Amino acid sequence: MGFMNIGIGGFVLSVAAGVMFWGIAQAEPLPQRWVSAGGSISEWVVELGGESKLVGVDTTSQHPAALRELPSIGYQRQLAAEGILALKPDLLLGSDEMGPPPVLAQLQAAGVDIERVSVSPQLPALQANLQRIGQLLGDTKGAQSVFDAYQQRLQRQQQWVSQAQAHEAAPTVLLLLGHSGGSPMAGGVDTSADWLIKQAGGINLASHQGYKALSSEALVGLDPQVIVIADRSLEGEQAKQALLKQNPGLAATRAARHGRLIGLDPTLLVGGLGPRLPDGLAALSAAFYPESQPLTADAKLTP
Amino acid sequence: MLRAENLAVRRGPCTVLSGITLQLQPGQVLGVLGPNGAGKSTLLGALSGELEAAQGEVYLDQQRLAQWSGSERARRLAVLPQSSTLSFGFLVEEVVAMGRLPHASGAARDMEIIGQALAAADAAHLAGRSYLALSGGERQRVHLARVLAQLWPGVEGQTLLLDEPTSMLDPLHQHTTLQATRTFAEGGAAVMVILHDLNLAARYCDQLLLLDRGQACLLGSPAEVLQAGPLRDVFGLEVLIQQHPERGHPLVIAR
Amino acid sequence: MNLVVKPRPLLIALGVLLLCAFSLSLALGPVSLSLADTAKALLNLLGFPVAGAEQAQLIIEQIRMPRSLLGAAVGCVLALCGVAMQGLFRNPLADPGLVGVSSGAALGAAVAIVGGAMLGGIPAAISPYLLSVCAFAGGLLVTAMVYRLGRRDGVTHVGTMLLAGIALTALAGAAIGLFTYLADDATLRTLTFWNLGSLNGASYPRLWPLLVVTLGVGLWLPRRASALNALLLGESEARHLGIEVERVKRELVLCTALGVGAAVAAAGMIGFIGLVVPHLVRLLAGPDHRLLLPASALAGASLLLFADLLARLVLAPAELPIGIVTALIGAPFFLYLLLRGRA
Numbered sequence: 001m002g003f004m005n006i007g008i009g010g011f012v013l014s015v016a017a018g019v020m021f022w023g024i025a026q027a028e029p030l031p032q033r034w035v036s037a038g039g040s041i042s043e044w045v046v047e048l049g050g051e052s053k054l055v056g057v058d059t060t061s062q063h064p065a066a067l068r069e070l071p072s073i074g075y076q077r078q079l080a081a082e083g084i085l086a087l088k089p090d091l092l093l094g095s096d097e098m099g100p101p102p103v104l105a106q107l108q109a110a111g112v113d114i115e116r117v118s119v120s121p122q123l124p125a126l127q128a129n130l131q132r133i134g135q136l137l138g139d140t141k142g143a144q145s146v147f148d149a150y151q152q153r154l155q156r157q158q159q160w161v162s163q164a165q166a167h168e169a170a171p172t173v174l175l176l177l178g179h180s181g182g183s184p185m186a187g188g189v190d191t192s193a194d195w196l197i198k199q200a201g202g203i204n205l206a207s208h209q210g211y212k213a214l215s216s217e218a219l220v221g222l223d224p225q226v227i228v229i230a231d232r233s234l235e236g237e238q239a240k241q242a243l244l245k246q247n248p249g250l251a252a253t254r255a256a257r258h259g260r261l262i263g264l265d266p267t268l269l270v271g272g273l274g275p276r277l278p279d280g281l282a283a284l285s286a287a288f289y290p291e292s293q294p295l296t297a298d299a300k301l302t303p
Numbered sequence: 304m305l306r307a308e309n310l311a312v313r314r315g316p317c318t319v320l321s322g323i324t325l326q327l328q329p330g331q332v333l334g335v336l337g338p339n340g341a342g343k344s345t346l347l348g349a350l351s352g353e354l355e356a357a358q359g360e361v362y363l364d365q366q367r368l369a370q371w372s373g374s375e376r377a378r379r380l381a382v383l384p385q386s387s388t389l390s391f392g393f394l395v396e397e398v399v400a401m402g403r404l405p406h407a408s409g410a411a412r413d414m415e416i417i418g419q420a421l422a423a424a425d426a427a428h429l430a431g432r433s434y435l436a437l438s439g440g441e442r443q444r445v446h447l448a449r450v451l452a453q454l455w456p457g458v459e460g461q462t463l464l465l466d467e468p469t470s471m472l473d474p475l476h477q478h479t480t481l482q483a484t485r486t487f488a489e490g491g492a493a494v495m496v497i498l499h500d501l502n503l504a505a506r507y508c509d510q511l512l513l514l515d516r517g518q519a520c521l522l523g524s525p526a527e528v529l530q531a532g533p534l535r536d537v538f539g540l541e542v543l544i545q546q547h548p549e550r551g552h553p554l555v556i557a558r
Numbered sequence: 559m560n561l562v563v564k565p566r567p568l569l570i571a572l573g574v575l576l577l578c579a580f581s582l583s584l585a586l587g588p589v590s591l592s593l594a595d596t597a598k599a600l601l602n603l604l605g606f607p608v609a610g611a612e613q614a615q616l617i618i619e620q621i622r623m624p625r626s627l628l629g630a631a632v633g634c635v636l637a638l639c640g641v642a643m644q645g646l647f648r649n650p651l652a653d654p655g656l657v658g659v660s661s662g663a664a665l666g667a668a669v670a671i672v673g674g675a676m677l678g679g680i681p682a683a684i685s686p687y688l689l690s691v692c693a694f695a696g697g698l699l700v701t702a703m704v705y706r707l708g709r710r711d712g713v714t715h716v717g718t719m720l721l722a723g724i725a726l727t728a729l730a731g732a733a734i735g736l737f738t739y740l741a742d743d744a745t746l747r748t749l750t751f752w753n754l755g756s757l758n759g760a761s762y763p764r765l766w767p768l769l770v771v772t773l774g775v776g777l778w779l780p781r782r783a784s785a786l787n788a789l790l791l792g793e794s795e796a797r798h799l800g801i802e803v804e805r806v807k808r809e810l811v812l813c814t815a816l817g818v819g820a821a822v823a824a825a826g827m828i829g830f831i832g833l834v835v836p837h838l839v840r841l842l843a844g845p846d847h848r849l850l851l852p853a854s855a856l857a858g859a860s861l862l863l864f865a866d867l868l869a870r871l872v873l874a875p876a877e878l879p880i881g882i883v884t885a886l887i888g889a890p891f892f893l894y895l896l897l898r899g900r901a
Contacts, residue, residue, distance in 0.1 A: 056875055059876070071875050071876075072873070072875070072876045073875050073876050074873070074875075074876030074877055075747065075751065075876075077744070077747065077748055077751070078748075078751050078756065078758065078877070078879075079758075080588070080758050080870060080875065080876065080877040081621050081758070081759070082587045082588045082589055082617060082621050082622070082870065083588040083870065083874050083875030083876055083877055084875055085588070085589050085617065085621075086587075086588035086589040086590075086874060086875050087875055097744060100686060100758070100759045101685070101686060101759075102686060102759035102760070102761045102764070103758060103759040105761070106620055106621055106759070106761070109616065109620060110613070110616050110617070110620075210742050211742070211743065270743075351794075351798065352797075353794050353797070372800075373797070373800040373801060373802050374800035375800075376800065377798060377799050377800030378800070380798070381798060382794075382795075382798040384792070384794065384795065387791060387792060387795065388648070388791075388792050389790055389791050389792070390648065390649075390650075390790075391648075391650065391790050391840075391845035392840075392844065392845055393787075393790075393844065393845050393846065394844070397787075397844075397846060398791075401784075401787060401788055401791065401799060402799070404784055404787075404788055404799045404800060404801070405799060405800035453799065
């Protein structure tokens with residue numbers, strides 16, 4: 001019995017300590033002025049309702065368009081300590097790519113909290129990120145429901161792809177990242193391009209590492225059924241025309257003959273799992289499997 | 304005092320200079336004559352240590368030339384090359400002041416010497432001007448002033464080597480320059496000067512060395528060297544030799 | 559043509575200019591500090607504890623001071639090495655890059671940045687140091703090769719060295735190109751930014767090596783001022799004036815390799831300072847190295863500090879790479895000097 005007593009006493013004590021700690025944790029004020037570095041991270045902050053807290057973003061934070069109005073702190077790997085301090089932030093939120101390290105050390109010394117989140121395209125990582133952002137916003141529940149909805153959409157996407165594959169063969173695909181149609185680089189294995197193609201149910205024909213320029217001849221030789229164009233300066237029809245004009249050899253591919261050139265927003269290729277990804281995937285897969293009823297109403301063969 | 308013993312210089316497989324034995328005498332001007340390619344500048348290069356001797360030795364004050372330390376040697380031996388490639392806008396007196404680099408004689412003494420050397424080279428009026436603004440002949444005189452300043456005032460034991468110091472000068476300055484060289488030698492320094500003009504050589508040199516295809520053809524007084532036979536053999540030039548009506552030295556006239 | 563200013567007034571004026579540049583560099587930045595706070599922070603820094611300006615003190619002591627020191631040192635050493643190279647090559651258009659130190663450093667940086675990324679990333683704590691060490695080593699290595707290639711029979715042929723420098727620069731360029739090809743997007747951007755130079759992230763531990771090298775070069779080169787003057791006459795003329803020409807050339811190349819190597823290692827590639835500053839100072843001071851060297855050191859430091867002020871203020875809170883600013887100021891100014899000289 002004596003043993004039990006002590007046990008209960010210990011339990012009570014630890015509960016009391018826990019409650020006290022809880023109180024302290026709650027008492028600590030939430031960061032009010034945020035600087036965000038990393039495109040998809042800023043997007044998620046906005047998605048979780050934190051847009052009003054952002055006082056500065058990096059150059060990769062382009063979505064939603066309102067973020068472009070905020071002061072720019074430059075490229076996420078080349079942050080400037082004093083420039084950021086001038087924004088009087090409580091928090092600098094960014095990815096592992098944020099740097100350089102001495103600047104981060106200076107910021108920390110100046111009392112800025114530095115939060116790093118992962119940008120790997122994995123759901124558990126995303127869940128952790130959203131939870132952390134939710135905590136910092138004081139809204140963990142909201143963050144959890146956003147994550148749940150996101151997860152569901154990706155699951156539905158998976159199901160849709162497997163259903164579509166029952167009726168149609170998976171197309172062979174090349175994703176070309178380019179600039180006004182010139183010197184396009186094909187996304188190979190271990191790239192976000194490869195990940196997107198697979199998630200949308202396509203077969204990536206590029207087997208090299210990273211993004212590499214392919215010769216016109218190699219492009220024709222691979223003869224993809226679908227070409228995804230991620231152009232950094234042109235959109236839609238213009239991007240397609242520019243690509244065909246600068247790489248006449250492409251006209252001989254099945255993709256060009258059957259008009260299966262698809263535009264893709266190149267910003268979807270960076271920064272891991274962003275909030276716009278499910279829409280992008282749905283559009284891609286709708287183009288990969290034209291016979292199947294699109295998953296979302298607006299996932300037409302665009303742009 | 305500069306002395307060469309059985310000196311030979313090779314360039315690649317060719318021997319461009321051989322069998323030169325000569326001693327520069329204090330207070331005297333030795334003129335070196337010879338057609339293009341005879342080895343005049345090679346001789347000057349070998350005597351100044353610029354070119355390595357394939358054979359023989361050069362002695363400065365009884366010590367082998369190579370054994371002198373840089374500034375010790377520079378205080379005894381000054382060299383004026385044929386042309387200079389200075390392309391920076393130094394003032395004239397700054398160029399001449401470089402001649403004082405091997406010395407530690409103090410700024411005041413240096414200034415004095417620079418002025419005297421400039422005057423000796425008839426370039427005193429150029430002081431204060433940028434070197435780059437000078438004509439070719441003026442630059443040549445400034446460099447002469449520089450090497451004069453390097454040995455100033457010129458005493459026994461010092462040697463001055465000049466490679467065609469008059470090549471860019473007008474007739475008057477050809478004479479004033481060589482006269483200045485003579486005057487400088489009278490202080491005791493030994494001077495060797497490469498010349499193309501046989502009459503200038505006859506007038507201002509105590510000794511003449513006639514070079515032909517890398518070998519010493521004749522060494523002696525102007526009267527001994529400037530004779531129709533050797534000049535025909537070496538230069539392939541038919542000449543008459545007369546005596547200068549006032550000064551008595553030989554006068555070379557092409558036929 | 560002759561804009562020659564008397565030595566003492568010129569040095570005093572340039573000294574005052576540097577003092578102004580340094581003070582402005584401490585006083586101005588994206589964070590605006592009140593004059594009182596700045597003064598308090600400076601007093602603190604000088605060892606007179608004054609309370610009540612912690613934020614200002616942090617910014618000045620930990621951010622602006624190391625950055626200003628870095629800028630002054632980089633500008634000073636680049637300008638000095640520019641003078642040394644223009645003297646060695648007897649050409650007022652020579653640049654420290656001619657002996658291969660810049661391209662070697664760039665290659666070293668490419669190896670560190672791209673190689674590090676390909677090996678799965680270097681821990682963040684050591685990557686800046688690794689980058690600096692690789693850049694410095696690359697600069698030294700290529701310069702040593704250029705120097706070695708220029709030597710024959712114990713004599714360094716400056717002309718051969720120049721050509722060897724061009725050849726090795728091209729070779730290093732090819733190697734950098736290969737690394738660029740292998741690099742992924744993010745690595746590529748890091749490399750590009752490095753090539754544009756920056757004083758961002760200056761910290762004391764990374765500053766000391768450069769300060770030591772700058773001090774060394776700054777004390778050594780003026781001892782060779784007369785030799786540099788004589789070298790301008792020509793190598794054989796310098797020899798006849800008693801200069802140990804081979805030794806001087808070796809020292810000049812070594813000083814440049816160390817100086818530019820350390821500057822590039824600490825701040826990346828910063829162009830035009832080594833070319834424009836000596837040229838500009840020569841217009842004011844004449845070609846005499848006894849004045850040219852100290853005047854260029856002061857002017858180079860001032861110019862780089864002013865350029866850095868622009869770099870951090872123009873786009874604040876973001877920053878412009880300083881190489882862009884120096885080229886943007888330097889190139890038109892250089893053209894102006896050329897055209898004016900011709901008229």
